[in-house]
Each structure stands twice: as structure tokens, then as C-alpha cells.
Amino acid sequence: MPVAHALPEPYIRVHVKGLLLSHFRNYHSAQLTVDAKPVVLVGPNGAGKTNILEAISLLTPGRGLRRAKLADMDNEHDDASWAVAAEVLGPRGEASLGTGRDSQGGEETDKRIVKIDGKTARGQTALAGMFSVLWLTPQMDNLFLEGGTARRKFLDRLVYSFDAEHASRVNAYEFTMRERNRLLGEGRADATWLGALEQKMAEQGVAIAVARAHAVEGLGKAMLLAQHSFPQAHLSVHGMVEDAVMESPARVAEEKFRDALAKNRMADAAAGRSLIGIHRAQVEVTHVEKNVPAERCSTGEQKALLVSTILAQARAGAAWHGCVPVLLLDEVATHLDSTRRAELYNELETVGAQVWITGTDRDIFTGFNAQFLTVESGRISG
Numbered sequence: 001m002p003v004a005h006a007l008p009e010p011y012i013r014v015h016v017k018g019l020l021l022s023h024f025r026n027y028h029s030a031q032l033t034v035d036a037k038p039v040v041l042v043g044p045n046g047a048g049k050t051n052i053l054e055a056i057s058l059l060t061p062g063r064g065l066r067r068a069k070l071a072d073m074d075n076e077h078d079d080a081s082w083a084v085a086a087e088v089l090g091p092r093g094e095a096s097l098g099t100g101r102d103s104q105g106g107e108e109t110d111k112r113i114v115k116i117d118g119k120t121a122r123g124q125t126a127l128a129g130m131f132s133v134l135w136l137t138p139q140m141d142n143l144f145l146e147g148g149t150a151r152r153k154f155l156d157r158l159v160y161s162f163d164a165e166h167a168s169r170v171n172a173y174e175f176t177m178r179e180r181n182r183l184l185g186e187g188r189a190d191a192t193w194l195g196a197l198e199q200k201m202a203e204q205g206v207a208i209a210v211a212r213a214h215a216v217e218g219l220g221k222a223m224l225l226a227q228h229s230f231p232q233a234h235l236s237v238h239g240m241v242e243d244a245v246m247e248s249p250a251r252v253a254e255e256k257f258r259d260a261l262a263k264n265r266m267a268d269a270a271a272g273r274s275l276i277g278i279h280r281a282q283v284e285v286t287h288v289e290k291n292v293p294a295e296r297c298s299t300g301e302q303k304a305l306l307v308s309t310i311l312a313q314a315r316a317g318a319a320w321h322g323c324v325p326v327l328l329l330d331e332v333a334t335h336l337d338s339t340r341r342a343e344l345y346n347e348l349e350t351v352g353a354q355v356w357i358t359g360t361d362r363d364i365f366t367g368f369n370a371q372f373l374t375v376e377s378g379r380i381s382g
Contacts (some may be wrong), residue, residue, distance in 0.1 A: 011322035014132045015354035016056060018087040025051035026158075026378040036089075038348060038355045042362045043375035047123055049358040050137070052375070053163070053328040055084045056356060057135055059097050063117040063125040065135045065328065070101045070110050073165040090322050091130045091164065098132060112130075125171060129164035132317070135328035136310050144294040145283060151283035156239065159215040161317045161325045166211050173204040176182050177274050194265065201285075202258035205278045209245045209253075212237050212281070219309065222316035223288075227350075228343040230308035231301060232288035238346040239281035285309075300335075307332060307344065314351045327355040333364055342367065 015036040021027040026048045041049040050066075054073075073082045075133065076154040082099030098115040114121040114204060116130060134157060143150055144178045178249050180197045183190070216235045223232045240260065245251040260276055261268075268274050285294040287305060294305055310327060318324045327348070345368040348355050374381050 011324060011352075012089070012091060013324050013352050013354060014088070014090050014237065014326050016086050016088050016326065016356075017055045017094075019052070019055065020085040021052075021055055022083040022085075023080045024055055024074040024084060025073060025075060025084040027051065028078060028378065030378070030380050032380050034354075037352050038173065038353075038368065038370035040358065040362075040365050040368065040370045040372045041356065041358045041375050042360070042365075042372060044360060047147045047239055048378045049332050049375045051139075052380075053135065053184075053330055053356055053358065056326065057133060058084055059086055059131045060090065060100050060127050060133050062157075063173075065137055066139075067146050069288075070112055072181065074101065088131050089280075092127075092130060095130050099101065099124075099127075101176045115229060119135060122185065123171075128160060128167040132323060133308055133323035133328060134161060134162045134313060134325050135330070136157065136306055136332055137328075138364065139328040140306060140372045141299065141303055143306065144297070148282055149279070152279070152281060153237075155215070155235070155283050158313050159211050159217070161323075162218065162311060162320050163211045165352040169204050169208050173208060173278065176200045176204065177277065177279065181268070181273060184265060185268070185272060189245065189265070195262065198258050198261040199254075201261060201277065202254040205257055206245060206250050206254045208278045209237075209241045210250065210282070211379075212278075213245060219312050222312040222319065223308065225315070226312065228311070228346075228347050229340070230304050230309075230311070230343070231290075233294070233309050234286040234288050234310070236286075237281050237282045238284065240276050241278050242281055250256060272360040277361060299330070303335070304340075310348050311344075311351070314353050318351065323353060324353045327353045327357075329355055329357040330370075331358055334359055335358060345369075 013036050016032045016034060021030040041052060043049055054066050075082065081101040081103050083098065088095055088097055096117050100113055102111040102113040112124065114124055114127060116126060143154060156166065156170060171348060176197050181195060183194060212364050216237060219235055224234065241253065241257050245258045247343040266277055287294060287297050287301060292304055314324055314327060333344060334342065341364060349369060
């Protein structure tokens with residue numbers, strides 16, 4: 001995958017043009033219009049800055065940057081379900097995106113509804129090809145100290161920006177795996193049915209492993225060309241399926257995975273879960289300059305590695321398919337020294353991403369070519 005110092009032209013700067021919040025978190029109603037430049041949200045703690053970032057993150061598949069329950073996003077003072085709508089420029093051009101907590105027959109449910117250009121979509125995965133976004137929040141500071149699930153979800157979020165179908169494959173794989181687990185748990189050893197499910201898991205699993213490998217390769221190349229002092233991060237993925245993909249053609253890797261699933265039925269039934277597969281892959285991150293695993297680095301170094309990875313992904317995405325995702329950076333600049341902040345702002349301007357970045361002090365953004373919005377008590381002003 002080609003990655004260059006100068007980003008290819010033309011390329012799409014994915015960005016939000018307009019955003020409307022209804023009954024969302026501490027907002028009764030809020031509307032804003034912006035251009036493709038970076039957006040700085042300034043205001044005191046608790047004003048609602050992160051809530052704006054969360055609303056934007058919900059324009060993609062998944063549970064958003066907080067991974068909150070749908071009911072928890074309702075404004076506690078309003079007798080209505082939340083909704084988020086936006087006018088965006090994405091990989092497929094301009095579009096109107098909307099999502100919110102569905103209410104049927106007057107009764108609120110935990111079903112999320114998605115609309116694209118006014119038409120109800122069949123599911124969240126339809127958003128994957130319409131809008132691309134990545135985020136970095138204080139809650140992610142412990143990413144390298146958490147279990148494998150958090151790292152895999154982080155990597156898959158990076159892959160979504162490279163491959164719009166990745167979200168659909170991950171969802172299909174997890175659905176099929178749950179169905180297989182259910183049959184094994186019920187003792188229904190229908191070899192034909194199980195075989196069909198295992199074939200689907202193998203096909204989706206190998207495709208997911210290949211997409212992850214391509215994304216990691218692209219990130220590595222972009223990381224080497226970085227023009228800032230943030231530490232380089234080397235990402236790698238290991239597991240039964242991942243190793244098979246590296247050692248043999250995709251068709252052979254599928255056969256190996258399918259056969260392994262068939263042989264593992266009794267063990268999986270006893271465990272109550274699938275013990276092998278891409279959902280068990282190990283994502284490892286290394287501080288390149290120190291040759292030290294990320295989990296052994298200091299807290300500051302770990303945060304710097306995350307920033308470095310997000311910046312590399314934005315640059316690699318442009319080189320991969322000419323599309324720069326929106327970046328949501330919550331309180332990222334606050335704990336950086338003046339040199340690192342200047343480097344961060346310079347890289348963001350070079351990449352050309354529409355970044356939404358929060359902070360309590362406007363002075364730390366001095367020199368950053370951005371549009372500033374003030375947030376206070378659920379109100380937004382220019």
C-alpha cells in the first residue's frame with residue numbers, strides 16, 4: 001500500500017457540515033454548522049463537549065465512543081428519546097445521516113434506528129460506507145493494560161476506515177458464532193447444520209484476518225514516514241487464523257479454520273464458547289524506539305503511542321483510498337507540552353482531517369488554524 005509524505009490529490013476530507021442534537025445527554029436541542037476545518041470545542045468540565053463528540057461517533061456502526069446503553073443517552077429532563085442528525089461529506093459524497101433511540105407505540109425501546117437520506121436503513125452497518133470517524137478519549141488511556149477484547153475493538157475501528165465492509169463481516173461472524181454456540185450448548189449435534197455455520201465462520205474469519213493484516217501493514221508504512229516526535233507504534237496481530245493467513249492462500253486458510261472448528265466442537269460445547277477464531281486474536285503494540293511492549297511503557301508514553309497511531313491511520317487512509325476520516329480527540333492536547341501540541345496541530349493540518357478537539361483553556365490552541373465553538377451548560381455558541 002503506497003504511503004507518501006505528500007498526501008495524494010484529490011482526496012476526500014470526510015467532514016460534518018451540520019449537526020443537530022435532540023434530547024441527547026445534556027442537550028434539549030442544539031444545532032451547529034461548520035466547515036471542513038478543525039473544530040475546537042472550548043468550555044468548562046461538564047459543559048457537554050464530549051457529548052458532541054459522542055453524538056458524531058454514533059454516525060458510525062457500534063455503540064459510540066462511550067459504548068453507553070441507548071437509554072443512558074436520553075436527556076434526563078426530557079420526556080423523549082434522543083436523536084442525532086447530520087449533514088456530512090463522506091466516501092460516497094454528501095449525505096443526510098440520522099440515528100436515535102427508537103420508540104414504538106409510545107413505548108421506548110432499546111432499539112437503535114438509522115436513517116440515510118431520509119430512508120430507514122436495515123441496520124447500523126449501512127453507516128460504515130457513508131461516514132468514517134476515529135476517536136481518542138481519556139477512557140482509552142488504559143487500552144494497553146486492558147484485556148484482548150479492548151485492543152481488538154480498537155484495531156477493528158481502525159480497519160473500518162480502510163474497509164467499509166469490515167463492520168458487516170465482524171457482525172456476521174459474531175452472529176454465526178453465537179448460533180453455533182447455541183446449538184452446541186443445546187446438544188444439537190446436527191453435523192450438516194454445524195458444518196454450514198463453521199464454513200461461514202471460516203469465510204468471514206479469514207476475510208476479517210486479511211483486512212486486519214492489510215490495515216496493520218498500512219499503518220506501519222505511514223508510521224515510518226511520520227514527521228513528528230510522537231513515538232512510533234508497531235502493531236501486530238497473532239492467532240490461529242492470522243497465522244494461517246500469513247502462511248497460506250485464503251482458501252487454504254479457510255479450510256484449516258473450518259476443520260479446526262469441527263474438531264473443537266466437544267471442547268467448545270464444554271466451555272460454552274468458541275475457543276478458537278479471530279475473536280481470540282492477540283493484538284500487540286510495541287514502542288519501536290524502545291523496543292518495549294506498550295503495556296510496559298509509562299502512562300504518558302502509552303498516550304503518545306495512541307496519538308501516533310491515530311495520526312498514522314489518518315495519513316494511511318488517504319493513501320489507501322483517498323479518504324481522510326474525521327478525528328474526535330477528547331482532551332488530547334491538555335496534557336501535552338507546547339512542543340508536542342505544535343507538532344500535533346501541524347500534523348492535523350498536513351493530513352487535512354476535520355478534527356473535533358476539546359479543551360477547557362482556549363490558550364492551548366494558540367496557532368491552530370481552526371474554528372472555535374464555546375460550549376457551556378448544554379449550549380453552543382460561535
